[in-house]
Amino acid sequence: MLGQLYEGEDCSAARALELVGERWSLLILRDALFRHSTRFAEFQRSLRIAPNILAKRLDGFVSAGILDKRPRLGRTDQHDYVLTEMGMSLKPVVMALTAWGDRWIGPGPVVFTHAECGGLVDQVVRCGSCDRDAAPSAIAATVREDRHRRQSSGVGIAGGGGSRPRAARRRR
Numbered sequence: 001m002l003g004q005l006y007e008g009e010d011c012s013a014a015r016a017l018e019l020v021g022e023r024w025s026l027l028i029l030r031d032a033l034f035r036h037s038t039r040f041a042e043f044q045r046s047l048r049i050a051p052n053i054l055a056k057r058l059d060g061f062v063s064a065g066i067l068d069k070r071p072r073l074g075r076t077d078q079h080d081y082v083l084t085e086m087g088m089s090l091k092p093v094v095m096a097l098t099a100w101g102d103r104w105i106g107p108g109p110v111v112f113t114h115a116e117c118g119g120l121v122d123q124v125v126r127c128g129s130c131d132r133d134a135a136p137s138a139i140a141a142t143v144r145e146d147r148h149r150r151q152s153s154g155v156g157i158a159g160g161g162g163s164r165p166r167a168a169r170r171r172r
Contacts, residue, residue: 019064020090024049025057026097032067033091034110038080039072061087096123 009015020026024047031037031046044054058081061067066087072078095112102108112121125134 019060019066020093022057024053025061026094028054028057028061029066029087029090030094032081032083032087033094038082039078040081043081066090092123095121099123 020029027047028043028049031043035042035046037043037046040051040054040058043049043058044051047054058067058069061081062069064086065084067081068084070080070082072080098108098110098112113119114121125136125139126132127134
């Protein structure tokens with residue numbers, strides 16, 4: 001989507017930015033995730049985005065599997081853009097970016113609350129082994145074990161997705 005393919009990068013963050021890293025992309029996702037927007041006109045009205053740019057971003061999300069394009073009931077000329085599981089899993093990403101903006105740039109107009117009890121939602125980074133909170137200064141990026149074996153055996157990994165370590169697969 002950004003027109004930059006980061007071909008020399010074997011990095012999940014770089015590949016994710018290809019799909020969602022452009023400014024309009026994140027705002028479209030925000031509206032889909034938190035305003036429950038599904039219609040082209042809703043996105044356009046909320047964001048005041050040019051129709052050609054909006055159409056390109058929505059088509060890109062559909063191609064990537066982030067949104068599903070469904071015909072509107074009774075209207076063959078209109079569609080709803082519905083978040084897929086992949087798209088819904090971006091909710092914590094948008095929340096984290098919002099929290100960062102609130103802290104370092106200035107508070108925005110919304111807070112995130114739990115639908116069941118109304119309490120404020122807090123994101124916590126926790127270690128999958130010891131189950132303790134992990135401060136940003138205590139987090140390191142290390143090569144995945146399966147990639148380390150492939151690199152040392154001479155097998156190339158460029159563009160490969162790799163499997164996630166057991167601790168990273170664990171959900172909270």
